[in-house]
Amino acid sequence: MLIPCPFCGPRDLGEFSVLGAARARPVVAVADLDGEAAVAAFAAYVYERENPAGPQAEHWFHGAGCQHWLTVVRDTRTHAILSVTSAGTDEAAQSLEAAQGAAPEAAP
Amino acid sequence: MFSAAALLKNALSGHTGWTPHWRKAAPKPRYDVVIVGGGGHGLATAYYLAKVFGITNVAVLEKGWIGSGNAGRNTTIIRSNYLLPGNIPFYERSMKLWEGLEQDFNFNAMVSQRGVLNLYHSDGQRDAYVRRGNALRLHGVDADLLDRDQVRAMVPMLDFDNARFPIEGGLLQRRGGTARHDAVVWGYARGADRRGVDIVEGCEVTGLRRENGRVVGVETTRGFIGAGTVGLAVAGNTSRLAAMADLRLPIESYVLQAFVSEGIKPLLDTVVTFGAGHFYISQSDKGGLVFGGDLDPFPSYAQRGGLPVAEDVAACAMAVMPMLGRLKILRSWGGIMDMSQDGSPIIDRTPVEGLFLNAGWCYGGFKATPASGWCFAHLLATGELHPDAAALRLDRFSSGRVIDEKGAGATPNLH
Numbered sequence A: 001m002l003i004p005c006p007f008c009g010p011r012d013l014g015e016f017s018v019l020g021a022a023r024a025r026p027v028v029a030v031a032d033l034d035g036e037a038a039v040a041a042f043a044a045y046v047y048e049r050e051n052p053a054g055p056q057a058e059h060w061f062h063g064a065g066c067q068h069w070l071t072v073v074r075d076t077r078t079h080a081i082l083s084v085t086s087a088g089t090d091e092a093a094q095s096l097e098a099a100q101g102a103a104p105e106a107a108p
Numbered sequence B: 001m002f003s004a005a006a007l008l009k010n011a012l013s014g015h016t017g018w019t020p021h022w023r024k025a026a027p028k029p030r031y032d033v034v035i036v037g038g039g040g041h042g043l044a045t046a047y048y049l050a051k052v053f054g055i056t057n058v059a060v061l062e063k064g065w066i067g068s069g070n071a072g073r074n075t076t077i078i079r080s081n082y083l084l085p086g087n088i089p090f091y092e093r094s095m096k097l098w099e100g101l102e103q104d105f106n107f108n109a110m111v112s113q114r115g116v117l118n119l120y121h122s123d124g125q126r127d128a129y130v131r132r133g134n135a136l137r138l139h140g141v142d143a144d145l146l147d148r149d150q151v152r153a154m155v156p157m158l159d160f161d162n163a164r165f166p167i168e169g170g171l172l173q174r175r176g177g178t179a180r181h182d183a184v185v186w187g188y189a190r191g192a193d194r195r196g197v198d199i200v201e202g203c204e205v206t207g208l209r210r211e212n213g214r215v216v217g218v219e220t221t222r223g224f225i226g227a228g229t230v231g232l233a234v235a236g237n238t239s240r241l242a243a244m245a246d247l248r249l250p251i252e253s254y255v256l257q258a259f260v261s262e263g264i265k266p267l268l269d270t271v272v273t274f275g276a277g278h279f280y281i282s283q284s285d286k287g288g289l290v291f292g293g294d295l296d297p298f299p300s301y302a303q304r305g306g307l308p309v310a311e312d313v314a315a316c317a318m319a320v321m322p323m324l325g326r327l328k329i330l331r332s333w334g335g336i337m338d339m340s341q342d343g344s345p346i347i348d349r350t351p352v353e354g355l356f357l358n359a360g361w362c363y364g365g366f367k368a369t370p371a372s373g374w375c376f377a378h379l380l381a382t383g384e385l386h387p388d389a390a391a392l393r394l395d396r397f398s399s400g401r402v403i404d405e406k407g408a409g410a411t412p413n414l415h
């Protein structure tokens, strides 16, 4: 499987490691961190997953290449790679939104 | 049906007298319990619901044919050598059920207690296995620590003096072994069917109908089917079914591959696992060596694996049993694992009334089939968690009571 890195071009899967679904980290004021809502939000963030059969935005690390974190949108049914962008950029946020209709991601 | 007389009669009449083991049931408008998923777990649940709890107005709905999922794709290893208190009683119940299963459902599931031998390759790993063995013995589960010579006497064909991973010994569970996966499916199906359970194949659940927050039935490719309670036992497809009830679960789906070699004469009479990489191997009764290793690394519903993992499995094989290099691989395949965030299963109610969950089996759910069915049936029938599965709760993630055998954290692909 080849992943088209925006910095290095198409590279073999073995050069990358996958972190998992790209998701927005809960934003909670420091004073509220121990509140019930914050605890529930973080439990959901750490453990719960959409796990879609279809396009999913994920964070991948190009460890044996440019060492950039990437946002990869991939179809979990076919393994087709739909887009690869530099994580944390506006472009990545757009690809994430397009994949999931989700809020823009936080930097990994 | 299976008696010495019946076997003799059919042998003499060219085996033309056997009848189907379960009816091709058409769905009725309503059942007390609808189980989604005709794998080992769904069918075992139906069997024990009928047999132990007397609940027979039950349907098992299967989108393909029964056993077409992971039940028919696994490497058939059964064992109960888990480390943590939440898991040990559950898997040991399963092992005890395996030991009486064939008599119980009167079907030959080829349960073979040929032993499961986990190799260790360093002093640190030996210490970890001593700890595990002691934990098992404290719970009344068998475990034997073998030194290098004892391992060599059992499996002389291993590479004991491998330069990187020399074999120092192993932890053996003699009561572990293998069972014939398809026969387990058929035996439970037959036993459930004979007690009145409808096994409906070619019936995909496409929606969960709710009224006032309660599940009242399922939408299927064969129409709406009403239900008192609905139990999900769909393994790798759990998140998709849960999404039909707007639930998000601590589960991700990944592919696990398996491989089988050409058939050879009897070579390996136990199950061996490599301790320095992820690799396990046994020999089937047909003679093929059956083996597997790591998950493919990224979430997938493709039900087929990639070459990098095949290469890694082959490398592990060569490190522990170099003679394998002379064999041809006959077939390989993949199944979709419902990997949970702590690597342990979930048998629990859900926040949606009337909807129950059996999931998170990762790559180890075949061995769990009998106890999973038993404990899930107990939950569906009584509304209470079974004491041996009391730790396998859905809320253990938010409450911090995870059962993380590997200590890998919330990384489903590393469990």
Ligand SMILES: Cc1cc2nc3c(=O)[nH]c(=O)nc-3n(C[C@H](O)[C@H](O)[C@H](O)COP(=O)(O)OP(=O)(O)OC[C@H]3O[C@@H](n4cnc5c(N)ncnc54)[C@H](O)[C@@H]3O)c2cc1C
Pocket (backbone or CB within 6 Å): B036, B037, B038, B039, B040, B041, B042, B061, B062, B063, B064, B065, B066, B067, B068, B069, B070, B071, B072, B073, B074, B075, B076, B077, B078, B203, B204, B205, B206, B233, B234, B235, B236, B237, B241, B256, B257, B258, B292, B333, B334, B335, B336, B337, B361, B362, B363, B364, B365, B366, B367, B368
């Ligand atoms: C390659 C491989 C090797 C393995 N090796 C081992 C091993 O050695 N030891 C071990 O203990 N475990 C092993 N496992 C894991 C084990 O096979 C699974 O954990 C276990 O089979 C899961 O339970 P099940 O049998 O009920 O699942 P399945 O057989 O997958 O049953 C789920 C069923 O649900 C059906 N379904 C899904 N969606 C729907 C729907 N919408 N409507 C209706 N039906 C639906 C599917 O078609 C499927 O038949 C292995 C798995 C694989 C793939």
Ligand SMILES: [Zn+2]
Pocket (backbone or CB within 6 Å): A005, A006, A007, A008, A009, A062, A065, A066, A067, A068
């Ligand atoms: Zn790169």
